[in-house]
Amino acid sequence: RVEDWQKYLQPHPIVGRLIQRLVWLELDNNGQIVNSFRPTEDGSLITNQDDEILLDQNHFITVAHSALLSSDDTAKWQAHLKDYKVNPLFEQFGALLSDMSKFKDGIIDDRLGWLTDSFTLRDVLKKLGYERDNSEDGGYFYSYYKYFNSLNIYINIEFSGSMLPEEKIPAVLYNLYFSNKKGFKDSAIALDKLPKVLLAEGYANYMAVANASSGFDPNWKDKLIW
Structure with missing residues (x-):
């Protein structure tokens, strides 16, 4: 919940610094993405276009991932982190969700024989x-x-x-x-x-x-x- 994230994580003296090294998603009650953002040292929440946003207290927050964002948004966030010299806490945008429609019965085998x-x-x-x-x-x-x-x-x-x-x-x-x-x-x-x-x-x-x-x-x- 946004309320919990802002109460327990953002102001925390240690965790509050760590979450600045990650990109987050704001989700509505249907699980749809409203915003992607990153916390800054002064407590602001900014998008990959450097716009400051406010969070809806009735919404939820989760960690961003390339599988949840468009390729355009992913590229913009990668550029943003590089421009701001942010050392990511862990890799969020390295695992891309490829087209899985070619596989049958839940078995992925496109590297069979390597x-x-x-x-x-x-x-x-x-x-x-x-x-x-x-x-x-x-x-x-x-x-x-x-x-x-x-x-x-x-x-x-x-x-x-x-x-x-x-x-x-x-x-x-x-x-x-x-x-x-x-x-x-x-x-x-x-x-x-x-x-x-x-x-x-x-x-x-x-x-x-x-x-x-x-x-x-x-x-x-x-x-x-x-």
Whole structure:
């Protein structure tokens, strides 16, 4: 709520400084964006055009994200933060929401066949907060996941597999999907039913693995160990 944000966050001696390094959204009671803004040192709230605004006490506030704003607004905020030499508290505008209509059954697989190794894949996903899935018979596992308790949603990223104890072996990236139960690909959540920010960030994580790989290998099936 705007009232709580202005009472507990904005005037706080520590948090009040941190929130100046983020862009925020004012939402009406229907969840529609009214304004995007950033707090300044003097307590003003300014837009990416440097216009000062006032907040409606009956509205709500959430953190801005590129998946919630137009590409034009995102570009303007990036320019604004750069012009004001603001060091963002965390990245808000790096994960773009791509066209997801091309994917079926909630499975994102446009980086299927991109070749890397088990250690590189593990290191990228561990840094992003993912955990190794349970191992199957013989000590093999085939995915990493990240769980969001407040949403009861898992992000699952599958690959060709590794074994325990782990060794550095070729690894092929497979797919990304979201589920209410870990590893239930057959019941993947439809992409248009997911929160936009979660979808964008999950896809960015999938792309992070692809970007750390050597790229698509047309002979990827021949690189599988089992």
